[in-house]
Amino acid sequence: MSVKAKYQPVLDLGEELAIKNGDVSEEGGVLKIKGEANTQYEKNLLWDKIKEIGGDSPTDVKANITVADDSVYHRHTVKSGESLSLIAKHYYGDPMKYKQIFEANTGVLSNPDVIHPDQELVIPNL
Missing domain, CATH: 3.10.350.10 (LysM domain)
Structure with missing residues (x-):
């Protein structure tokens, strides 16, 4: 199973949340995810899904998720x-x-x- 296939539920959630400027690439067995969530809550949802799949400190995924509006949760x-x-x-x-x-x-x-x-x-x- 590819790393991308393993983390497909994270990518699906990102689509559902309409993550902006999204970019996904796989390099050397590590999935790199980049994007901008609307709020901290949405960013937390993505991280919770990553941890659900890969554990508390996954080594096969690197995510750089920023927040568009950090004035509210x-x-x-x-x-x-x-x-x-x-x-x-x-x-x-x-x-x-x-x-x-x-x-x-x-x-x-x-x-x-x-x-x-x-x-x-x-x-x-x-």
Whole structure:
């Protein structure tokens, strides 16, 4: 199996996330991946996928992934049935961090208990 085939799920995720300026090459059994993610969250998703396939310190892949907008962790479009605590749990692993999301979005939200589908929320860097 080629290194590129081994890491194909990473390349597929990069396509799904619309990574910009992407470049992939294979040299001496090492896959070189380059590109620009929209946010740190998307960059983390790519690295998580790399580690899932190659372990914590893979030697057969080198990735240079930059971030277009490092002023926020991510931008999230609210879906039906979501709450700030559910969103906080998804991005931070801690539902109590909903307060930080609320504070970052006081221009859009007036009450942390009231959010609506299709609202775009800033998920702040912690």
